[in-house]
Amino acid sequence: MYAYVARRMITGVLMLILMSMITFVLFFASPVDPGRFACGKNCSPALIKQVDKAFGYDKSVVVQWKDFAVGVFKGRQYPEDPSLRKSAPELVSDCHAPCLGYSQVNLINVTTELKDKIPISGSIAVAAFLMWIIGGVGLGTIAALTKGSLIDRGLVGTSLVFYAFPTFWIGLFLLEFPAIKWGLVPIPNYISIADGGLWGWASNLFLPALTLALFYMAGYVRMTRAFVLESMSEDYLRTAKSKGLAPRKVLFKHTMRAALTPIVTMAGLDLASVLGGAVITETVFNYNGLGKLAVDSIATFDLPTVVGLVLLLAAFVIVANIVVDILYAFIDPRVRLG
């Protein structure tokens, strides 16, 4: 067990290293001149050179990647120049470990920038996750139990419709009509629990989380339905029924347990991907989370932020993969980790 976890974690770290290399080559070896964008509008060639030097853009991609990797573990300074540090310490910017770079557009360390956004994206993700898991698995089970009936068809059909309309369209519809025109729900505006209390936080999250949840719910309804139906046709279920178990016990102890195992995998990976920011939902509702940050920093060619985001999101997915695999061993008795 421990050996397995250790092995998976080493693989995960190796994957992150590989992905950071790919990301660096893709972004910093591109025709976009990062120093040119960092420098701003009124920029002379001499100034660009100075910026390039301060942030290391004049070095090769390999060296830049090495500096970045060192920064993640040890922190770094901009510019890396001991003499300047001594003569004019106010000109040197510190970036403590884990340093993911410095955003010249927002004039802030990328790590700090990301840290500020994580609670916002995390709130939407968790609220949406709860909605779609409860709604999706619940409705999917109901659909499976009433297979072929009007309820079943209605549920599957409705979920397909919500899946088919684009997320941004549903989000804007919810924003424009129930919130702005009819005033049924508050117009979403992120408030942290510390500022607005639990109710303020949750009521403002309702629409963005619903938008995101509706998209995922569709898939979960269909998947849960399929898995429950599959496990209902198994032999052990006939055994459970014929030995006289209460229907509720058959459903929860025997059917659902087998049906939910594959759902756990999907849920873990989907949660990881929405934790990294729902680009479209955050753009629609103007929530300043990781997804909106991504869109904004791409628009301003803020490469350090983009690279930081890509790696953070990749780390979420890699960690989620490991967690899901370990969880699997606990849920599914057939899986033994070697």
Add this chain to the structure above:
Amino acid sequence: MTQSESQIELLEPPPVGVVVEDKVAGVAGQSPTRLALGRFRKDRLSMIAFVVVAFYVVAAILAPILVKFDVIHPTALNPTLLNVDLGGVPNGAWGGMTWHHLLGLEPRTGTDLLSRLWYGMTFSLTIALTASVVAIVIGTVLGIISGFSGGIVDAVIGRMVDVTLSFPQTLMLLALSATGVALFAKILPGSQSDPLPNAVYEVLLLGLFGWPGIARLIRGQVLSIREREFVDAARLLGASRSRLYFKEILPNLWAPVLVQFTLIMPAYISAEAALGYLGVGIHVPTPTIGNILKDSVNYSQADFGYFFFPALLLAIIVVSFNLLGDGIGDALDPKADR
């Protein structure tokens, strides 16, 4: 099915021109394809979905011809039909719906919405189709090689799958679009405003991020196919690797490939719309469902028809493709209980 029955069936071959399943449903002696086709035809919902998809595809193919013969006008402006005082919203109910303009007009330009959507469908479907082909070809080839070779090749392809899946797809597509499109604009012949570089970028990137799921699935299938006798026989006869891959194994994979294709198509049609909203892909004046929606979502209150129809059109084709994919999957799966 008893043996004597099937023997009778063998003794009396059906006369030419008579459809077998009309006589006795599911008789032995029909090919699996034939059986699947029979199952598919009996599934009313799938048949409706098939008709809708066929209708859209034919319409999309006809659109460029209709534009050439001036039947539909996706770029003709009608400024006289707009209400200048209301910021260029069309006169009349439902966005200026008349017999001449069945779905009304586009605000600000006054182009016919039906023409734009119709012609836009051609571009959207072409992008989705080519991206699906790219993803399926890469996924199938790598899946076959991975499953058949095993060992280090399998491990390398497996890690490639993991790494690709860990990249945040939407973010990467957004982030690389400026440099990617510039690159393709340089390579490909044509003018600056040509939609081709944008389209090529979108297709290639969607395909490059889309293949891992298909490769995993195909690999799983190949693992069982490669143990079958005919593969051993071919190998003993001295068949080359490429013959084994593409002449022996590939023909056995058409069922999962077809199902994957019909499920990845709607996903890419949706993706084109979502990316269009984020500003990636073909830009106006060339219409696509994505860039029409990008504009139309701003008019939810001012012009509900313009807000609603493009999304509805998209939703119908996405639902139909999904139902078609499900139907084909069920029909090809002999275990599907119905």
